[in-house]
Amino acid sequence: MHSRAIIRERGNTTKRYRLHPAQVVVSGFALTILGGTALLILPNARVGPGGASFLEALFTATSAVCVTGLTVVDTAVYWTPFGQVVILLLIQIGGFGIMSFASVVGLAIARKLSLRSRITAAAETKSVGLADVKGLVFGVVRISLAIEVTVALLLALRFMLGYGEPVGRSIWLGVFHSVSSFNNAGFALFSDNLMGYATDAWICLPIAAAVILGGLGFPVIVQLRRQLRRQGRYPRHWLQRAWSIRTWTMNTRIVVAGTFVLLVLGTAYITAVEWSNPNTLGPLDWQGKLLAGFFQSVQTRTAGFNSVDIGQLDSATLLGMDVLMLIGGGPAGTAGGIKITTFAVLFFILWTEVRGQVAVNVFGKRLSRAVHREAITIALLAVGVIIGATAALMLMTDISMDALLFEAISAFATVGLSTGITAGLPWEGQVILILLMFIGRLGPITFASAIALRERHATYELPKERPIIG
Amino acid sequence: MHSRAIIRERGNTTKRYRLHPAQVVVSGFALTILGGTALLILPNARVGPGGASFLEALFTATSAVCVTGLTVVDTAVYWTPFGQVVILLLIQIGGFGIMSFASVVGLAIARKLSLRSRITAAAETKSVGLADVKGLVFGVVRISLAIEVTVALLLALRFMLGYGEPVGRSIWLGVFHSVSSFNNAGFALFSDNLMGYATDAWICLPIAAAVILGGLGFPVIVQLRRQLRRQGRYPRHWLQRAWSIRTWTMNTRIVVAGTFVLLVLGTAYITAVEWSNPNTLGPLDWQGKLLAGFFQSVQTRTAGFNSVDIGQLDSATLLGMDVLMLIGGGPAGTAGGIKITTFAVLFFILWTEVRGQVAVNVFGKRLSRAVHREAITIALLAVGVIIGATAALMLMTDISMDALLFEAISAFATVGLSTGITAGLPWEGQVILILLMFIGRLGPITFASAIALRERHATYELPKERPIIG
Ligand SMILES: [K+]
Ligand SMILES: [K+]
Numbered sequence: 001m002h003s004r005a006i007i008r009e010r011g012n013t014t015k016r017y018r019l020h021p022a023q024v025v026v027s028g029f030a031l032t033i034l035g036g037t038a039l040l041i042l043p044n045a046r047v048g049p050g051g052a053s054f055l056e057a058l059f060t061a062t063s064a065v066c067v068t069g070l071t072v073v074d075t076a077v078y079w080t081p082f083g084q085v086v087i088l089l090l091i092q093i094g095g096f097g098i099m100s101f102a103s104v105v106g107l108a109i110a111r112k113l114s115l116r117s118r119i120t121a122a123a124e125t126k127s128v129g130l131a132d133v134k135g136l137v138f139g140v141v142r143i144s145l146a147i148e149v150t151v152a153l154l155l156a157l158r159f160m161l162g163y164g165e166p167v168g169r170s171i172w173l174g175v176f177h178s179v180s181s182f183n184n185a186g187f188a189l190f191s192d193n194l195m196g197y198a199t200d201a202w203i204c205l206p207i208a209a210a211v212i213l214g215g216l217g218f219p220v221i222v223q224l225r226r227q228l229r230r231q232g233r234y235p236r237h238w239l240q241r242a243w244s245i246r247t248w249t250m251n252t253r254i255v256v257a258g259t260f261v262l263l264v265l266g267t268a269y270i271t272a273v274e275w276s277n278p279n280t281l282g283p284l285d286w287q288g289k290l291l292a293g294f295f296q297s298v299q300t301r302t303a304g305f306n307s308v309d310i311g312q313l314d315s316a317t318l319l320g321m322d323v324l325m326l327i328g329g330g331p332a333g334t335a336g337g338i339k340i341t342t343f344a345v346l347f348f349i350l351w352t353e354v355r356g357q358v359a360v361n362v363f364g365k366r367l368s369r370a371v372h373r374e375a376i377t378i379a380l381l382a383v384g385v386i387i388g389a390t391a392a393l394m395l396m397t398d399i400s401m402d403a404l405l406f407e408a409i410s411a412f413a414t415v416g417l418s419t420g421i422t423a424g425l426p427w428e429g430q431v432i433l434i435l436l437m438f439i440g441r442l443g444p445i446t447f448a449s450a451i452a453l454r455e456r457h458a459t460y461e462l463p464k465e466r467p468i469i470g
Numbered sequence: 471m472h473s474r475a476i477i478r479e480r481g482n483t484t485k486r487y488r489l490h491p492a493q494v495v496v497s498g499f500a501l502t503i504l505g506g507t508a509l510l511i512l513p514n515a516r517v518g519p520g521g522a523s524f525l526e527a528l529f530t531a532t533s534a535v536c537v538t539g540l541t542v543v544d545t546a547v548y549w550t551p552f553g554q555v556v557i558l559l560l561i562q563i564g565g566f567g568i569m570s571f572a573s574v575v576g577l578a579i580a581r582k583l584s585l586r587s588r589i590t591a592a593a594e595t596k597s598v599g600l601a602d603v604k605g606l607v608f609g610v611v612r613i614s615l616a617i618e619v620t621v622a623l624l625l626a627l628r629f630m631l632g633y634g635e636p637v638g639r640s641i642w643l644g645v646f647h648s649v650s651s652f653n654n655a656g657f658a659l660f661s662d663n664l665m666g667y668a669t670d671a672w673i674c675l676p677i678a679a680a681v682i683l684g685g686l687g688f689p690v691i692v693q694l695r696r697q698l699r700r701q702g703r704y705p706r707h708w709l710q711r712a713w714s715i716r717t718w719t720m721n722t723r724i725v726v727a728g729t730f731v732l733l734v735l736g737t738a739y740i741t742a743v744e745w746s747n748p749n750t751l752g753p754l755d756w757q758g759k760l761l762a763g764f765f766q767s768v769q770t771r772t773a774g775f776n777s778v779d780i781g782q783l784d785s786a787t788l789l790g791m792d793v794l795m796l797i798g799g800g801p802a803g804t805a806g807g808i809k810i811t812t813f814a815v816l817f818f819i820l821w822t823e824v825r826g827q828v829a830v831n832v833f834g835k836r837l838s839r840a841v842h843r844e845a846i847t848i849a850l851l852a853v854g855v856i857i858g859a860t861a862a863l864m865l866m867t868d869i870s871m872d873a874l875l876f877e878a879i880s881a882f883a884t885v886g887l888s889t890g891i892t893a894g895l896p897w898e899g900q901v902i903l904i905l906l907m908f909i910g911r912l913g914p915i916t917f918a919s920a921i922a923l924r925e926r927h928a929t930y931e932l933p934k935e936r937p938i939i940g
Contacts, residue, residue, distance in 0.1 A: 103889075118707075131712060158530060170731040177526065248475060273865065287905045313863070314865070315870075315871050316861045316864035316865045316869075319857065319860060319861050319871070320861060323857065338732075346846060347850075348848050349843050349846050349847065350846065350847045350851065352843065352849070353843050353844065353846075353921050356921070360843075369839075371821050372842060372843065372846075373819050373822065373830075374823065376816060376819050376820065376842075376846055377819065377820045377823040377824070380816060380817075380820050381820065387789065387793065390789060391786045391789050391790060392786075394784070394785045394786035395743065395784070395786045400870055400871065400872070401785050401788075401789070401870065401871050401872035401875075402870070402871035402872075407873075451823050451826070
């Protein structure tokens, strides 16, 4: 199977054509961004006279399609309802696009792996057909809409009943923030993002749930859903149910366990450091501190909503959030970053070395050796891009390193949190952020899939040697 | 061969005793630091009435033994000649200690590797005997002294002829800065370090040469010296001579090539960013800019002298220096950091993945797979320790992130450069720096040797699986 031809028409021997999915997806994203820019530049997209500038429109469209959430203008007051609908559609297209693409890639890698490990494999390559792709995309759309409708209803009810908003506006607010949540976009229709709802659990928890689900990634959602259904059909004792985790794939186990651990550690760290900061959690009671700390921990790993003022956080909190943002969420979802799985692979390698074991074993399975090098490569490239971008931003401005590093990681990991410096950056700086969002959204998945799907042929093996390490 | 018993008495079958080198070396370093602290606390070590405080003495002794060069007091005026001699001896003991220990470990790893790869290996384990250790330590001392005497003479001549210093003081200045250079300590006997000699090539170049040689590491120096001698005996055409690089070990090739590349890139980056900074390179002519940029590039990779004011550097320069400091120098020398070899292994893994090759080949040899995981482990632990320490320093002070991150990396990588915040840190912060220096000096080599020398037994192999990366 050639690396660029993972999708192939089945049973069509006379007129075989090959799609190059990475090129298609990258071009598709670029074209969607340009289309969104064209729409946002229209005079009726912007409140007040005249249209948005090209850079404002491009930045906003990139941020929406790459589900990042960084903004150079105030989404709530700068754009008309038409402009906001365009942003919503861009978010939804971007979310569908990345989930579908990453799922197809994941399927192709799984097929390739199972093919290689089966000795009795048939001679012909079983690649991913168009029927598989259609099935996956249909599944992505169905599950996304089901979750988005549920969360939208919950939020609309709260805006109507709790804040006395009219029905129409309540539904609009519900739909927009639900889509923005599940797709981990972080765009909000309030000038202070969700800071006005920091202690409202009915707003924060459904949003957090949608963010977490979207961040798990499509393969994990599908597996969890399948299991819930099967258990619904044959109800069993909860202990037996727990045993069925044994059927989970390594990917699902790592993502679920990693999400849980990162949420707990993130909540504990942010809440502890900010506990008595008068500009963030200080004025809240302890339940409020925990809710806001938990919410920020959820958002940091890629969604980018904020219920506290990011610019007022302690620089130690920002550094901790840098780490959480860089790790990100699960693969084949709307989360960004290097992904929980990449980080987990590096961590398990470390753990294996510390314990002096031979093979890297994860949840009762041996971790494929090819994955070691893929994980190192993705992590190193990410760190390299971020350090380079931060250095460039430092040369352009006099803004402090913690704010610039935070901004660069937020853009690359498509998080969208900011200490408030985005709009004030010079245009070259904003162009760097646009590139970071695009590279951060498509780079790791494109690159990792290219690595994983490539055929490698070893002609001969050289004699082994090693340098001194440490 | 048990991991903790890499040194064993040869031919002594009746009364076999085992040294545990990591424990011996860590205890030896700790005891030397405590002894140095006791000497520096004496009233006649300090100028003026009374002795230094315990923390001042402990910090200075740790900084000297770990050849770091961070200071909380001004070495030039705070300590008496007696105190300065104590510091010089601590530097020399620390330098000998780390070079000898790391060389013994390197020899043990090489023996183990050659044993494993030879099918016809004898049944008895050939471990490193005391005779080997004596030979290595003797070699380290002889080569160190030869280089130190040469550089001391050059410097003393310059101080005498160029600056009119009396003979005695010229020799003292030559010896101190020569020892401080070759051992990559970075302690200087001038309050502004070497800023007064920024454009004096006769001072800067011998110091830079000593720093580079010390930073190559003992195994590389030995190999280069052996080759020079052989070529001296049988003079050949330079083209033939270049071919004899083929006999270099992978370690020597990586260290020499890596040192060259990092020096060139570091010089280019620092000189370019600081070119017109009025507080650093701005006032110098272009030769001066190049000399000072080169000198700072040499020093950043672990020695820690400075001929420009580090506190006045652009924050982008500091970030670039962070990377250089973290990478450090060659293994089994007086350099710190994760070492060029560790970084090179990660880089070559990345390069292999980008090119889609099967094996990681470096300079015509295949890189042992065990080294991949060792390198990841060392790099991750280093980054983890530095981020943790930086977060702790951020919580303790209001100093900016770039200065604190720089300080933490400088301490961990035993570089000793500082933006000038060391003395002003609260005592808890100084304790963190002391721990960072100690861990940074002994951690990577101790940990890497424990990993590399450990016997691993795989009982059974689990089925293989992989998560999605990127
Ligand atoms: K986002
Ligand atoms: K040093």
